[in-house]
Amino acid sequence: MNKSILITGANAGIGKETARQLALIKETEVVYLACRNLAKAEIAKKELIHETKRDIFEIVIMDVSNTESVKKAVSSLKNPIDALIMNAGGTGGKTPEKLTKDGVTELTASNLLGHVVLLDELIAQNKLNNVALFASSEAARGVQKVGMKRPDLKENSIEEFVSIFDGSKFKGNFDAYQIYGWIKYGGTLWMGNMARKYPNIKFVTMSPGGTRGTNGMNDLPFLKRIFLKHIGMKLIMPLMKMSHSVEKGANRFVEGINNPKYKSGVFYGSKENVLTGPVIDQSNIWKDLNNETFQNNADIAIHAFI
Numbered sequence: 001m002n003k004s005i006l007i008t009g010a011n012a013g014i015g016k017e018t019a020r021q022l023a024l025i026k027e028t029e030v031v032y033l034a035c036r037n038l039a040k041a042e043i044a045k046k047e048l049i050h051e052t053k054r055d056i057f058e059i060v061i062m063d064v065s066n067t068e069s070v071k072k073a074v075s076s077l078k079n080p081i082d083a084l085i086m087n088a089g090g091t092g093g094k095t096p097e098k099l100t101k102d103g104v105t106e107l108t109a110s111n112l113l114g115h116v117v118l119l120d121e122l123i124a125q126n127k128l129n130n131v132a133l134f135a136s137s138e139a140a141r142g143v144q145k146v147g148m149k150r151p152d153l154k155e156n157s158i159e160e161f162v163s164i165f166d167g168s169k170f171k172g173n174f175d176a177y178q179i180y181g182w183i184k185y186g187g188t189l190w191m192g193n194m195a196r197k198y199p200n201i202k203f204v205t206m207s208p209g210g211t212r213g214t215n216g217m218n219d220l221p222f223l224k225r226i227f228l229k230h231i232g233m234k235l236i237m238p239l240m241k242m243s244h245s246v247e248k249g250a251n252r253f254v255e256g257i258n259n260p261k262y263k264s265g266v267f268y269g270s271k272e273n274v275l276t277g278p279v280i281d282q283s284n285i286w287k288d289l290n291n292e293t294f295q296n297n298a299d300i301a302i303h304a305f306i
């Protein structure tokens, strides 16, 4: 069982609920809430202490879209952590296509680049003992029913991944709702590579599934947001087995780090055509996820920005 766990994006949504569930496990000794906004983190910490009756939460200020902030946060950790949950992310804020100073889009920075730096730094400083979990999405292999197309890469070359991460592949047609899946696909492949590179640590990629009641769609264009968040997620999608509660979404992360049945290098998510229920190895749906050359190329491409 993991005693100390760091969660990125822990002040809201699935990250916060994951922190709550972990604190209810008696073996958990400390949960680090890695958040970019101190005021929001303090409110979340207070609520979590109140709800769990355990004062085991520590705030770490970390903006995962800013690599300097990530490095500073890792240096501030006095003790190694047992588990890392790379949960921060979503559809990239108000300007998802804008480039950061590292040269990637904000969509890539908040979902992927910061987490790559975080994991690299933790490993380099011997500060990760057991397991790292990356929050991916079924969007990484396409979700036809909600109009998310499977990422349609031509070659899966290093150059192609670079063009996905810096947005140049989508010039003039940057639809964050679609490109989100391409970034999660790149992240999923990167995790596959990490699993082969570091056999002594477990690298689990897990989708929380279609999870309602979070802020994940707040930055989408108005009509898409209203439809998906308020009509689709709450009314239509539960009937189609396309959305479940935040408790269920977060529980996938808790199980992902603590349950030995989840294996290193595997991407777990919902069965085809649903976004809820038991998880399966997603390479049963899309073989590309296990392609080692594609995994290497995604890893090299994202490191080109560090």
Ligand SMILES: NC(=O)c1ccc[n+]([C@@H]2O[C@H](COP(=O)([O-])OP(=O)(O)OC[C@H]3O[C@@H](n4cnc5c(N)ncnc54)[C@H](OP(=O)(O)O)[C@@H]3O)[C@@H](O)[C@H]2O)c1
Residues within 6 Å of the ligand: 008, 009, 010, 011, 012, 013, 014, 015, 034, 035, 036, 037, 040, 062, 063, 064, 065, 066, 086, 087, 088, 089, 090, 091, 110, 135, 136, 137, 138, 207, 208, 209, 210, 211, 212, 214, 215, 216, 217
């Ligand atoms: N909800 C779903 O249906 C679903 C499905 C598949 C995958 N996922 C994935 O699950 C994860 C959590 O999603 P959610 O629905 O819980 O989203 P959410 O409610 O929007 O919460 C996202 C959290 O990440 C934080 N965050 C965003 N950018 C950050 C940054 N640059 N640095 C630090 N923290 C940052 C947010 O902090 P602020 O409050 O400061 O913005 C917030 O705490 C995401 O990676 C998402 O892609 C969600």
